[in-house]
Amino acid sequence: MNEIPLGLLFGLLALLIVISAFFSSSETSMMALNRYRLRHQAKSGHRGAKRAMELLSRPDKLIGVILIGNNLVNILASVIAGVVFTQLYGDAGVIYATAALTIVILIFAEVTPKTVAALRPEKIAFPASLVLRPLLWLLAPLVWLVSSISNGLARLVGVEASAGNEAEHLAPEELRTVVFESGALLPKKHKGMLLNVLDLDQATVEDIMIPRNEVTGVDLESTGDEILQQLAESSYTRLPVYRGDINRVVGILHLRRAAQILRDGPEAFSAERLQSYTDEPYFVPEATPLPTLLMNFQKKKRRMGLVVDEYGEVMGIVTLEDLLEEIVGDFTTSPVPSEDEEIVADGDDWYLIEGGTSIRDINRTLQWDLPTDGPKTLNGLAMEYLESIPDGNISFYLQDYLVEIVEVSDKMITRARAKKVR
Incomplete structure (x- = not known):
């Protein structure tokens, strides 16, 4: 290799850095793909999405072929860099090669390509799948050997690599987060309806x-x-x-x-x-x-x-x-027009509320967070807190809310004023 011209060695070293950057960006982009968006694109006939889904069906093999290729390229780059710097600086060239190659690989073959891939995973992953799929077939024996050893070690800590074949599921709270973060992709009214559907189980x-x-x-x-x-x-x-x-x-x-x-x-x-x-x-x-x-x-x-x-x-x-x-939400018309609304603004953030009003209706109308896991009405909630029917008009704090009793009958609190204080 000492007889090879330095210009050719530098060119080969640059090519290896580019290939290393390809493997690094491929790994990050494949892992950063949105699985639900990917599944939708694949069902719509997107070829790149179909190839990516096929590769991600066995992540152990995908990671195996990427890391095998990346390590082979980086090792070969290290050998060539050592030869080049030895010719230039003698025995001290090994030290110079280690320092220089570390910085170059870190910047051009790791951090930069991985950052770009994380921000634009589809633009990197779909074209990369054209190379990774045949490469996976070409290196199949070596990938199988590495994956078998790796999967065996993973089982020792309770991880099953074949779990990647199972469909991913979102818990209700995770799905709520997805709806919340949909931003302008969903109209506000539609977003509210989806959240209400998720809340039906509660x-x-x-x-x-x-x-x-x-x-x-x-x-x-x-x-x-x-x-x-x-x-x-x-x-x-x-x-x-x-x-x-x-x-x-x-x-x-x-x-x-x-x-x-x-x-x-x-x-x-x-x-x-x-x-x-x-x-x-x-x-x-x-x-x-x-x-x-x-x-x-x-x-x-x-x-x-x-x-x-x-x-x-x-x-x-x-x-x-x-x-x-x-x-x-509430319909625009009511079958029975009522002279007295259940919830009426009373000035200075106060609301006059009928005792029989549902806690869920109060929360939905006023965007409050009164507890719903106990009594179902304001009257029930107040009497649970007071542990009796009050003799007269009293006030009390109920979590972050101030409640004033306005009217009381023999059997229940018929009307109260309330406001959010915190």
Whole structure:
């Protein structure tokens, strides 16, 4: 090698540095590829993505062929650098070669190409796969030997190399982070809907049901005139029908089917006829998760369910509209226009809130973070904290919120003022 011209040796050394940079950038770019984006591109027919996915299906072999090539090139570069500097500086050339080659490889074959590859992984990985795939086939025996020894050592510490074949999965919280970091790729409204869908598993029917004391229904033990007037004035599409008590429900009445009764007038009305127009009631346990409820509504073609507790007592009703509001937010119109809103701004960051307002509704409307793992209403939350029904108007701190009791009945806190203080 001493007879080879220095110019040729320098040229060969530069080529080896370039090849080393290729292997270094290939390793970083392959490992930095977004697996989900890569899978989507491969399904769309992108050839580079398909080649990259094929190589990444066995990361142990991919890393093996890259490191084998990189080390062979760096060792050969070290030998040539030693020869060149020995010819130039004699015995001291070995020291000079070590120092110079270390700096050159570090800057031009490691840090720079790896930085570029980390920032633009697809631009490096896809073209590199054209070289790595045939190289993997060419060096297959050596790669197999190195991978076998490496995988054996990995098993000693509990790592299975074949796990790279398994599909990657995102936990719900990780998926929430992906949605949050989507930035302008997703409209704000769509992002909110996706996050609400992910939150469905954290809520049950009890969290969104209309409580029993607020349920409007038809009592067959009322007079005919009272029932007809209620049907004529009702703003709801569906009403539970019961005898005396909602626990004795006989069916669900769709007002469209009751139109004939209204047309015929009081003379043709009878409780038995009204009952014949009802559908069989659908009962839902209060602990049913919302995703399960949604699937059951879809499967059974239902839009309303009667919520029951473990003793079979009716606790309230839940509708498809209530469930959809958990995903898309409140609808623009309400079936029953109310003179008094449940949450009303009261100046200086205070809000006047009805005691029966759902904690989830308060959090969603005001962007607060009141606890939802206990009582479901503001009244329940306040009484759990106070451990009794207050005798008069008092105030107290509930985590980061100041609550003032405004109105109290014999059985519950009917209205309170609240503001976020921290």
